[in-house]
Every structure is written in structure tokens, then in C-alpha cells.
Amino acid sequence: MVNVDELNKFESPIIIQYDKDYQNTLRNKLNTYKEVVEKFAVSDECKYKVISVCDSINCALDNYYNGYTVTATEKLISIISGCEDNPFLVSTLTNNYAFRGLAPKELRLSDDPAYDKMMQEELYFFKARISENSLTREDMLHIPYDKRSIISTQRFSIPGVPCMYFSTTSFGCWLELSMPEKEYFYCSAYKLPSKWKILNLCIHHSVLQNDMNTLMGQPFNEEEALIVFPFVIATSFRILERNRTFRSEYIISQLLMQAAKIIGLDGIAYSSKRITALEAYPQCVNLAVICDKSTENKIGEYSHKCKEIQLTEPELFSDFNSYKFNNGKIQDKTLVIKHYKNNKGHQNIYIMDNAIKYHESKFALYDEYLVSQEFKTPALKEK
Template identity: 25%
Template sequence: MNDIYTVVDKLLESDLAKQPLLAPNTSSYRDDLELKLNNFITIVKTLSPQGGIIEKTLYEASSELENITKKILSALDEYLSGNAGEAYRHIADLLEMEIITRHIFKLCSSMDKYSGKNDSNSLYRVRLSEKPLFKKHDMFHIPFNSRHLVGTQRYSIAGVPCLYLGSSLYVCWHEMGSPDLNKLYLSRFGCRKKNVQYLNLAYSLKMMKPEGLDTFIDNTSEIERDLARIIFLPILIACSYKKAHSPANFNEEYIIPNLLLQWVSKKSPDISGISYLSTNTPQMKHHDININFVFPPKTYTSRKSFYCQTLSDIFELSDPVSWQLLDTVSIENKYNNIDTLISINNMHEDYIKYYHTTKFKDQENKLKKMVVKKVHN
């Protein structure tokens, strides 16, 4: 029996539900994280060994889950003490625990749905530029010979150019800090290879709560995926904090996601990237426009190669086009005649709800008319 409703309901009674998370002014990220992780373990220990499959499994794994939380906090403490290598070792040890290796691929998804075809889902990349951009290279990851331009991201590796994509132009725009639209250049990305896997951390407890017919889903794959999501919840919590200080040269909220990405980059050849929810947009269960993707480079073939050969083999993209120029193109929009009422009090959530009527969606539809091709080194 899929008893995910029972488990999620108990977890939602705690302070774990409000994702993205933000430490209160009276506390640090580290202390608030410890409080939330301890809260999670306390709830797990109250689950019943006579419950459904998920409840029983979590109860029996409480000591392993507690070990996961301790390793996360140890990694954080080592990093903050100046021992970055030891911090990474704690995360690597965590990800090699039997309970993690047994469930991690239940959380992996295939990039097949992002095939780059006109009628498929697409991924997007946005760049802010005062000068015209014409080449596909301009929209790929920062070249290896320009590592000095690599900034601090929630999921990043110091000095390592990664490829960041979004499930919508809207989330890309928010991740850029909501700049002037007329200074943006846009590209659409598609996956050109089969069975490219990514670790799917684009979920929250609220999104997991069953509704309607979801309550009756009882197949094995759904139960295994739901169980894996709860087992990974301590890691997800540690990676889901908004930064307390902006702008800042260092954000302790980024330590654990940075270490996780390092592991994906070097220790997990079967996982190409990570998807995660934006901390800058509302997170709604039945909408997937607020998802970010990060793909670290996997190969450095030569000094003359400025781009990761593995990533250039995986992705194809359209030529960059300015928002202004694309805005002059007109295509039929079947939603134009919809009378949409957006309440001021819930502007951001309603914007996502009626996203199909927005200018962002209109621009995405135009980008889908553009040809995508791979980047050549």
C-alpha cells in the first residue's frame, strides 16, 4: 500500500514544508538546518513499524537517516573550518551509503522528454548582454579559458564552468535577477542523445502531498520513488535555502549543493546533472516552469578545446536571438482570447497558473520554431 499520504502529512505538520527555506534573523543557516534535520529524525522515529510500506521502511531506517543528517552537518562544519577536502569526503561517504545507493536511481529521470523537437518540452538559457550575440557558443557554458568569469551559484564548483538551463524563460529571467527584458538574448536547448540521466531534486513536501486520485496510486514504481524522495529529504532540505545575504561573495547556504554537484561531476558517470526548484519563484505542484538544471563538464579533451565535449554531444541549441527582435515576430496564440483575471494578492502564483497566456510563453512558442544544432569545439 502506498501510505505516502500518512507520512507526508506528518512531515507537513513540522517546519519542513515552507520550501524554499530561509533561516530566521535570529539564527544562522547552520543552526537552522540542524534544527530542521533533528525535527525530521524525530518525526521518522514516531512512525509506526506496523504502518504501510513507506512508513515501516522509514521507521526501520531511522538510524541510517540519522547518520545522513550527521554527515551533512559534519561536512558543513568541516567546510566552515577551512577543510574543504574533508567536507567533500563526508558528502562522498554519505552518497556511498547503502541506503543512498539503493535509492538514488529511483530519483533519476531521463532527458528524453527534452528532445528539442518542435512539439517536445524544451529547456532555455538566457544571457544579459549589451553587445549583440550571434553564435551558439555565446549561449553555451562559459569557455574553459574564461574560468575567471565563473560566479558563485547555488549549484556550482569553484572555477568550473557548468551549463545552466531552465524549464522556462520565466525561471531563467528570475534566476538572472529579473533584468530588463530588452537586454536579454535567448536560446532553446534540446537533448540529442537517448537515456541521459539527471538527479531529479525538483520536488518539495507540498508537491508530494497526494490529491484526489493521486491518493489511490499503488504501483511499485510510485511507492519506490516516493520512498526515495523521503530518504533524500535531508539532502534536499540542506540544498533548499535562500541565501540570507545578497549580494555576497560567500553564501554558506550553497556549501552542500556545491559539494553534491562535485560528486555528480567526478564520481557519478551515470548521472549527467541535477534538476532543482528555483528559490526565486513560487513552487506549485502541477506546474513545471520553475525548474533549473545544472550540468557540470565531464571531459576536458585538450587545451585547445574550450567546451566540454560530453555536453556538446548531449545538447543542441538554437542561435541566440534578442528578446526585442523576437518580440517583433507574430505567431498565432490560441490563448489570446481567454479572459484571465489575475488577483493582485497572488500575482506570482496566478502568473504561473496562467503562464500559457503570458509573453514569456509566447516567446517560447516562437523559439520552438527555430532550428537547434550542436555546438562544435
């Protein structure tokens, strides 16, 4: 059995001081991971695939630093394409480990009525903006194509291509926006297409610490999770160095976004890097959706994907009166609250270093208020 202290080396985010240390630190982490997997009683095929994924990530980074960005992307396309039948890595949004844990039957090896019930719950997502002025549904979409010049570089982004960024809770959105003043914090709830194909980068290192072939007491295909984890390591760095115009920790994430686009995926799910991965699930799981312009696009400056979603009117957090809504009581309307509020390992969030049970927070009530509002497809003008 693998030493627990050794596995704790894979806690994320991985925090380092300087950008120049990213490549060597990543290489060392991946080498250590290969050594750890070698100690597991898993198949030789699994060990081979883990080595292949780790080596491909290192090779892609080398290619990128040497100016061979196309080759770097192709390297990741090759490895993802070879793992597309791995449900831990690629699946539809509704069957994705990032949002439903082991509930999807493709991920577990036995029946479980609780998970079957969880699969029947609707998934809700949230997106937020900071604004001094009132916003509409249309304001809660991606940056229009005619405003590409204001698209900034994000961890999961493609230069010049707009994306939509969602979280599983309003708290997750607030965290990603650097905890803004609540009188400027607008949020909408979303229903997204269940058929969207999503790359999952949300597996936590504790997967490796459970007894062989079980996770949270549920039998599952551990080998498939082990193969995915190197991608999580490579995209989970946080570098403290300030005043940088280039961020090495974004390289693999952005290459994966380009690879996802090329092979026909709709986006990538990932844990927030502003807190530990263990704290991030399930309240701070994020989703970056690629908003490419279809050749058959008929809605002007917006992606065809905007016609596939439904959302509520954005509501200002400071205008939301938690005491008037449901008399300040949680009604278990979202999957995050309903299925995790009694789970000791996944119920807390941290505000100002204080632990709060999520279902007892105003953010949880805000979530429930938002999903109780009317969902509509945005009224975009066709061209």
C-alpha cells in the same frame, strides 16, 4: 498521520535573516524531519537511511566549517553512492522526477496511460543571457576555459569549473537572471542528451502530506522520496543578509556538485529558490550541468558536452512578436504546457504579484517559438 502544520515547516525556500544562523537552523530542520519520518508507517530501513542522510549532511557541514573540505565531500559521496539505486535521487535526464514527475515507470507502482503518453514527449530546456549585442549559438554555451577568471560562485557550482545552467521554461531563465529588461534578454531552446545522469533535488514537502503511498492519486514508493528530502532541505535556504562575500547556504549545494562530478554524474536538478518550491514546478525547475574538460577533449576551450547538445539561435525577447507567431495561440509544443496547463496546482506563475496562467503568458509563446526553430550542434573548432 503527521500534522499538516508540522509539515509546513519544510516549505521552501527556507528564509532566514543572517548567515551565522544557517547551521543551527539547518540542524533543527533536519532533527524535526527525523521526528516527522519516525511517525510514518514506513520501514525501519527507511527511518535508518533518513537518519543517516541527515546526520551526514550535518557532519559534512561541520567538516567544511573546520577546513576539512575533502572529508566533507567524501561524506556526501558516501551517502549518494549508497542511494544511487534510488530513482528519486539519481536517474537519467529523460527518466528524472524533476522533469517528468511520476511519469517514469521506475517511480510509480501502477500503470497509467496518461503518464505513459507523457514519457513519449520530448524534453526541451532553455538557457538565457543578458546582452546589449547580438549573440550566436556559441555564445550560449558555458564560459570558455580560457576565461575561468570570470566564473562566479553560484549556488550549484564548483570553483573555477564552468557549468551550464538551464531551466524548463524561458520564464524560469528570466527569473534566475533577476527579471532583466526584455530588450536585453536573449534565450535559446535546447535538446540535451537523455542519457545524462542527474541528481534530483526537486521533491516538494507536499509529498509527505499526501495519503500514505500515493502522490497526486498515483501510487509510488514513498520511502525513496523520504530518503532524498533532507538534501532538498539543506540546499533550499535563502539568506537575506546583504554585502556578504561568503554564502553558507551554498556549502552543501557546492559539495554535492563536487560529489556528483567525482561519482560520474552530469549535473543536479533543483527548484528555483526565488519562488516557493510549489510555484516552481514545473515552470521553474533548473538544471546545473558540470562542464569539465575531458582528457580526450578536442574542442579547445569547451567541454565535450557541448558536442552532445543541440540548440537554437538565441532570440531577443523584445524582437519576438507574440501576435504574429501562431496568431498568438498556444500549440502545446512543450511538455510543460501540454501536460500542466489544466492542472490547477501547477499552472500559475507570478509577475508583479499577479497570478497568470503560464500557458496564457507571452513566455509560453516565446517557448513555443523557440522550440519551433532549427536545432543545431554548435560548430566548435577541434584541436
